[in-house]
Amino acid sequence: MSMRVELDEPKCVASGQCVMAAPEVFDQREEDGVAIVLDDGPAPELHDGVREAAAICPAAAIHLVER
């Protein structure tokens, strides 16, 4: 199972919830807190955390393409 992480950046509200759910995959820009995707093709062991991040993102800004 492969996963691609897409961020709809203009939607991001800089909440940091994704960083708390999956710190290996997300970070926040220092100047405005907008999310950064560190790894857009995360390894399988990180998938649960990334799914949690996408579900919890209060801006619905994280899209996952899984196949």
Next chain:
Amino acid sequence: MKRIVVVGASAAGLAAAETLRREGYEGAVTLVGDEPQAPYDRPPLSKQVLSGTWPTERVFLRPRPALDSLGLDLRLGTAATGLDLGSREVLLADGGRTGYEGLIVATGVRPRRLPGEGAHVLRTLDDAVALRDRLLPGRRLVVVGAGFLGAEAAAVARSLGAEVTLLEPAPVPLAHAVGEKVGRVLSEAHRDHGVDLRTGVTVVRADGNGVRLADGEVIEADDVLVAVGSVPNTDWLTGSGLTVDDGLLCDEFSAAAPDVYGAGDVARWHNPLFGVPMRVEHRTNAAEQGMAAARNLLKPLARKPFAPVPYFWSDQYGMKVQAHGCLRGHDDVAVVEGDLAGRRFLAAYRTGDHLAGVLAVGMPPKTVRAWRQAVATRTTWSDALGSTASVSRA
């Protein structure tokens, strides 16, 4: 469990439905929502939708294919009108009934209104579009209530060139929520941007063409927005046997009765992290609690208490306000990073002996996350403040 019904098809209800599937539940999921639209997001309504920077299609929570892939029995435009706990059935406005083995209540809140006719409220996509279409340069808008919602609408209306009068009964807007000094900093931004902010005024009637104050004064306007708080949507639960007391009463697992859970703005649950019952109208909580309710419903023997650090943000005049924890009812406030005058600061809130919450404006994300962590671990006030060099009482 073979049949789960989720009532309320917005942030909390959708999060619950998605979590059921993500946890591997393959039974039937009926998602009942009284709004006709597919689930959409509310925070952009008072921001990008009101300002016209986003087309309305941007607010939908999931692209249609993602929604379809959940395999839901989706009943949009259908209100739940009653609940029969005994027979485990939800009664629907179309006269039908839908049986459940598990139920999640996520019906949110609706705006509180004032006497009068024709004033706007701002809760739904239709509300936002109706107000947006009226906000033209030179139009006079009266906003009743300078809470976060009223403040955001006032800011957007100014940016569109409308003349804005903002009326607030309290002496300092938001003082009960964020403290007086922080409330003052946030409300000074209104005056800087040319909003006529009038505090200590009580509106007794709001109509489409103006408002009447308690002292008899009438303020005329082209449009009036009433933003004076909200009422939980629990009418349909009346007589069901569930306890309703400013929201659906839930325990620390978010359960209201066996196999019945509440989530989102409608739920008043016992948050064991803070040891108090709370009902929070925040977007992140809706998702988190929807997820928690779904998991606890599916795994009755491995339930986890729902013990989040509440979080909300608000955008006003280019300021991003972010708050973690419970600020309401605090005993003390201290500015622990930055300074109020520069509108870049982090304020810490004490309740009892503990750091109960923080509110930040324009601070780096790492700093904010570190303070949030201190709230999550129930740091004592003296330990929390001991870590900062300079502290000024706010």
